[in-house]
Amino acid sequence: MENAIRVRPARSSEVATLAKLVKSRLPDMMSHVRRTDSVETHLAELVPDQALLVATHGSRLAGLGALDLDHRRILACYLDPEVASPDTPRRLFESLERHALRFGIRRLNGVARKRVAGFMRSLGYECRPDPDDENNILIVRDLLELADDKTREIFRLCDELGVPEDYGVAHRMPLVTEAEGMTSAGRDIFEREQRLIPDAADAFKRMREAALTSNIEIRLVSGFRAIAYQANLFSRKLDQGHSMKEILEVSAPPGYSEHHSGRAIDVTTRGVKPLEEDFARTDAYQWLLGNARIFGFRESYPRHNRHRISWEPWHWYFKR
Ligand SMILES: [Zn+2]
Known part of the structure; x- marks a missing residue:
């Protein structure tokens, strides 16, 4: 019973x-x-x-x-x-x-x-x-x-950086478990190797190939990011004089980024600056809107999303 x-x-x-x-x-x-x-x-x-x-x-x-x-x-x-x-x-x-x-x-x-x-x-x-x-x-x-040790560590990192305690609630963003056992998803625009969980890496490669047959080039900017990496990114920006408010407008705090999951990608195409809204005016973005779903990728933060995160047409999440 x-x-x-x-x-x-x-x-x-x-x-x-x-x-x-x-x-x-x-x-x-x-x-x-x-x-x-x-x-x-x-x-x-x-x-x-x-x-x-x-x-x-x-x-x-x-x-x-x-x-x-x-x-x-x-x-x-x-x-x-x-x-x-x-x-x-x-x-x-x-x-x-x-x-x-x-x-x-x-x-x-x-x-x-x-x-x-x-x-x-x-x-x-x-x-x-x-x-x-x-x-x-x-x-x-x-x-x-x-809380398990990993969750406590995220809270410790966020407190140390000065991330508002209500970030997750305010943006309806749950903590993201850091992925393990990832594989290469290919090289990014800076020739760095990017990693994703095997299913996401495989789906991304197939999606990129499919786009190429329509003469669309989808280029990788970012894949998996570790929680510690995200924390370093935040401290560097704070050291450079940015306010927490400014940083949170463009980045999720350590523990809350979908990139920790090994399922999120940032992409771009030739002719636009990476990670800018201009990407939404490209054929590559239009192609993704029509086809990404077939490969299991969804746009996490469309315009006016319920997370109150600025529009990120370049950020896609593998959900399957
Ligand atoms: Zn992203």
Whole structure:
């Protein structure tokens, strides 16, 4: 029975059903959300960030958990006692916590019913009275305890450089695991060898060949970048007198760059300066818009993207 419960991000197609449940069982969940929005709209907004989780048993819903990333708080946790296993609440909370940590959240808050204080303490939450409602308690948990060494190292590097602690949340950019076992993706415009994970390297080479048959030359500017490399890049720019704000306008902080994954490429073509918006006016960019998807590459930061990152027509991510 235990293992039959699965905790996973909710899908867009489930939002309508979940909204009905929230309206009938969790009337408080949306109390602090913009009143003009419907519950459906709000839940749908959580889906792309995987901030809405469901626990399922087969096709039955055993529970749901939701995160408000902006306010670093647990929005709600609901369980159906008929379907959920005794371990389901713990698993839901653990998943929410791990997910919050991926966005760089180090302390997670929430409000819970007073009667579950013992359970919340058993999960590692500090509990104190809610001054606004005597039936509730305010809960807070230090997530750093859960962080592995790599995550702690990223936080240490970012703190040392002065990266704002809310970068991941503000841009909806989760931490990126540093890739291992990469292979050559060919030489870049500076004749340096660039590396990617094998599937991405292979897909990139096939894409470059395919473009050539249409007389389009796609040239590599950058592939894998290590977290330590990105940290050095930041310190050099700071030493050169750039402000953190200026640096963050063009680069993701160490730990948050898709280039750590070995799946991201920066490309250019002849006749334009690399890593500039001018690339969007080239035939190469038009070709990528029409064909990159066939090879598994997507433009991560299109114009007006939801990450509030400037348009990067040169940056593509292999997702397959
Ligand atoms: Zn890039």
